[in-house]
Amino acid sequence: MCLDLYQAETKFACLQSLSFEEIDDRLNDIRESHPNTCNWIFETIQFEQWKNRENIANSNGILWIKGKPGAGKSTLVKFIFLRAKELFPDYIIGSYFFNARGLPLQKSFLGMLRSIVYQFLDQDQQQFDRFIPMFLDKNKKHGTSKNWAWHPGELQRFLLEMLRFKLKPTILFIDALDECHDDEVKETISFLEKLSAAAVASNVVLNICQSSRHYPRYSIRKVTELVLDNRTEHNQAIEKYIEGNLKIEEDSIKTELLEKADGVFMWVILATRMLNDAYNDGRLKATRRKLDQIPSDLDEVFRTILGRDNPHQEQTVLMMQWILFSESTLHQEQIYEAVLAGTDPEALSNQDAIVPEDIEKYIISTGRGLIECVRRKGGTHVRFIHKTATDFLLRNNRLKMLDPSLTSDVIGSSHSRLAACCLAYLETEGFDNSHPESQQVSRDRHPFLSYVNKNLFYHAERAQARGVHQHEFLQKLQAEHLLFQRLKRLHDTDYNSSEYAKYGTDTSLLYVLSLNHCAELTRVLLNDKNFDVDVNARAGYFSNALQAAAAASSFLRDKNENTIRILLDAGADINAKGGRSGTALQAAVTSIHRYAGNFEVRVTSAVVEMLLKAGAEINTECGYYGNPLQAAAAAFGYGQNLPSNRIIRMLLDAGADINAFGGHYGTALQAAAATEGDMFFSGYDEYFPVDTIQLLLDSGAEVNARGGYFGNALQAAAFSAAYTSRNGCSFLSSRYNTSNDLKAVVEKLLENGADINAQGGYYGNALQAAASNAIYYPRIVLQALLDAGANVNAQGGHYNTATQAALAACHSSHSEHQQGFIVQVLDMFLKAGAMDAAESKRTFYQKYEWDIADIELYEQSGWLALVQAREDRRKPPPELSW
Known part of the structure; x- marks a missing residue:
């Protein structure tokens, strides 16, 4: 099962x-x-x-x-x-x-x-x-x-x-x-x-x-x-479409329409729609004139549709810009609000009476029939009716012809306008975001808010990168304190905002731009003396803009080297201390934890190399990990062993002290052995750092160095290997080859002289650390420790003994399988001579309310027999046939 x-x-x-x-x-x-x-x-x-x-x-x-x-x-x-x-x-x-x-x-x-x-x-x-x-x-x-x-x-x-x-x-x-x-x-x-x-x-x-x-x-x-071109069967298919959709029964019009279509289905769909509109008043001559006016070229049809008298031309162009250049597909409610923000922001304050049907009519009307609403699982999306419409607008500056105010760089000026729309939306009255509850109400009432939160800087950065200046955009955020505070609060209450990605209320615009890898906007902010920016201002989770940029080099999956270089050129202190990451170098190395794919590690390597060349101190003691080497050693547990080893080698070659003490784990070796011990960055499964451990030992790491959360590397490895057992029943290991992996790090440390009964750390010793994860049935790890001479009666640590640690894992909400894992661990310790194991089993039976029959069956026949008996008891009695 x-x-x-x-x-x-x-x-x-x-x-x-x-x-x-x-x-x-x-x-x-x-x-x-x-x-x-x-x-x-x-x-x-x-x-x-x-x-x-x-x-x-x-x-x-x-x-x-x-x-x-x-x-x-x-x-x-x-x-x-x-x-x-x-x-x-x-x-x-x-x-x-x-x-x-x-x-x-x-x-x-x-x-x-x-x-x-x-x-x-x-x-x-x-x-x-x-x-x-x-x-x-x-x-x-x-x-x-x-x-x-x-x-x-x-x-x-x-x-x-x-x-x-x-x-x-x-x-x-x-x-x-x-x-x-x-x-x-x-x-x-x-x-x-x-x-x-x-x-x-x-x-x-x-x-x-x-x-x-x-x-x-x-x-x-x-x-x-x-x-398909000029193929008889295809033209016959178009003829069938005309027969079924054109309201006019005049054969000559149908024939001419077919000839002008020239095998292009999209042309005939648009032309049929235009002819039906002209025929609505019943005047056949007007319909014939309309047919004569419709160009035979599809591009020219688009030009005709968009060139007609349009009292809402500004809204039409802006809607098309949003569809062309938005970072992600917009829902109909979002694009409706986005267009209003850029053309009639006052209308946003009174949207209670608007219903989805009205919004859809507005979009189709404003889009001149070239834009449609498509229902999706997560809402109704907005898009062009066909790729040919996109081609038409982007070719030969056609978008600029519709809106002469656009610069020669249509893409850059479009992004600039979209950034301005986002900012105008933020300025709308009615956003009460002083409390989390009111912020959630704002999100529900204002669908476009989530897009603005994520992509405001995306559009401004791309506009600036294409030479469309964003001074006014930056000045507004810099000068209007309440607007900037609103932006930060909205961002930080986003359910996707992890601690390290939050802006914080005390941070500067420079910090926010650095965290969002906005190199071009950062350059403008620092180069323009009117902004009066302190490049070393302390604020935020990463303490300063340079640390934020260094950390963002990986966890945002984007190169941030340009931003780092700009900050350094502007006088950023490369060795400034503060925040969880301590220094920019440690922040860059720690960023491996966020996304540990090969690409991100390569980016991190480049950033680390840049910082070292710029004078980053390698053995500075500060931050959660104490030093960059410990941070790099901890990185393997979150997905990348060999690429993380590349970072470790870089740091060692640059003079990192292999046995430097400090930080959460005390030493780099303990950090490497801890795998999932670092709950701050938990969530990655089934990874065992044998190569990293060997690299550190070969480089002179002391295997019995004391200190840190786990006291020593062996205790860290025992805890982590036992915790990793949670990913399945113990018998799965034989199928998926994890049994050797689970104890590989423990055995590697023991082979290199680790003291099996070394005392210290939260759990006192390695056996107790492993036993604390009894609900995951770490049989393989526990047996490896016992076989190596672990003292099952050793005292000390949070639970005092390994048996008590296993018993402490008991909880009334545990499943039947988890109960079985715990009692079998207690049996292992009883067999190994634990003096408190028998009493602990009695406590366990009382805790889970086992009756005498259950206890006797388990003691005589084992856990699987008890499970089967319990399943048999739960089966409904057979129906009697009379």
Whole structure:
């Protein structure tokens, strides 16, 4: 039962590491095909050959659908995909629909790989069994999957290797290749070509259906192409659409509309809408004039739509800027408030009467029919009706034509305007944020507030980086104290704001910019004497701006070297002490704890090197960890062993004292052995720092050095190894090879002379430290300690004896399994000669109210027999048949 549950949870976690929230959004966004407009595809020679694999020597199983922008390629691919189960019974079916208007993963090669691997694993248990060791290995090296990401290379290798293991017949749909990142399109197409060729070579059935525009032009050697342009069947599908949607029955208008469409479905959708609007008053001549006025080029249609008399032009342009340049997709309520903030902020104070239906009408009307509202799980999102609208606005300065006030750098001036909108929104009367309760009310009543909180500086920084000056933006925040305080309070009460990410009420604007890696805004603030900024002002969790920037180098997953360099050039004291991290160097090293992926450690290495070259003192004693070396040694427990060792070597080469005493753990060796002992940064599982321990010992670390929370390294290792046992029942270790890992650090320290019965620290000795985690049944660790000569009757520490430590783990809320773990630990100690074990067992029985029958059965037959008996008792009596 426990094993099945663990396997199910592991599979779920593995699949979740590949998935992402928007993984199916584009597929769901594409409208269902209009009735009888796509069936023709099944009757084409190209589709028949692809489906039946009749021309495999020349196509390698690839069908490439091509067409003009707006021709309906995505609708066609979705139509085939939705019918794939009946067309390809017993096939594994996967798909990916690129989305240039989506978030980064939705338009990336990596997003495609993660999605199709997820789908293959979910449908093929054999391939999942091959993949799971990769997942477990990454978890072991990097912590839980929330703190690392899959690399394209390893997923490509897995997909190619799948073919060697005779993958089941598979079909793959890849839509809108041209909507992949520009620099990744060629890589994506090349990989699909390579995958198809490898499948043929391995005699594996793999059909790939992919679609794209004609440009950018890429080619592959073996493929079957199906081009929609001027294809009779496609034009007939457009004709069916016109028949079903145009209100006018005049055949000549329908014929001319079809001819002008030139195979572009999006054009005919827009044109039909415009003609229906013109026909609403019943005047056929006016409709004919409108048809004559509609350009045949799709871009010109957009120009016509946006060029009509528009009394709300400012709101239209701003709404389009938000959709084009927002950091994340906005809900309809958010974009409604965002537009009002930039055009009519006074209207924001009276929104009680507005309902979602009114907001949707406002958005569609203001967007001139080019913007739509799409219902999603988390709310109704706003987007352009088609990628061609985005293309139109971003090409040839068209956005500037709509709003001449924009500078020649449309992107930079747009970000500047969005930053101004965010600031105007913050200034709105009615935000009562003096208390957490009122702040939550503000969030509920003002949906745009969460976006402003997260992205105010994002827009201002990007505007400044493109040369659109943000002096006025900075002056407003610097001069208006109440506005800046409001911003900080709103940010710090965000449920996602951890202690280290909070601004604090006493911090300066410079500190906030440094924490948000806003290098360009920081430069402006420091270079302009009118701002009168003290670069060494003390405030905030990290004490000063330099520490904040150093820490942000990793935990914000972004390079912050430029900000650090700007601060140093402005006179920041590189060795200023204060805050939890003590110094900038320790803050930079500690930042490894936040996200311990390879990329972040590389960034941290660069920052550490910069600080050392700038004169950072390496053995200064201060901060939570006492010194940078101890901070680096503690980092391994949060996901990265070898990369953290790289930091440790850097510090040792720079003169770090291997046995420097101080900080929470006393020494670097104890910090390394503590793994999950540091509750401040808890949350990473199943990682064992054998290599780090060996590196420190080889560098001269004293194995029995005393001091720190655990008293010595062995006690830290015993506690942590026992605590890590919590991740599953003890018998799981044989399946997933964790038994040796659990005791590896303990044994490594013992091999190097650690005193098994050394006294000191919170738990008194190593055995008591391990026993305090009895509810996780650390049998392997406890047995290793007992075998090495641990004195089961040693006294001292918080619980006085190891037996008392195990008994103290008892709690009435514990599950039946946890009760079993504790009593079995007490039995281990009784067998080992613990003088207080028998009495502790009696106390345990009373605590959990075991009756005589339970006690006798356990003593005679063991824990599993008792569990089975209890389950039998809980079963309902059989129904009697009369």
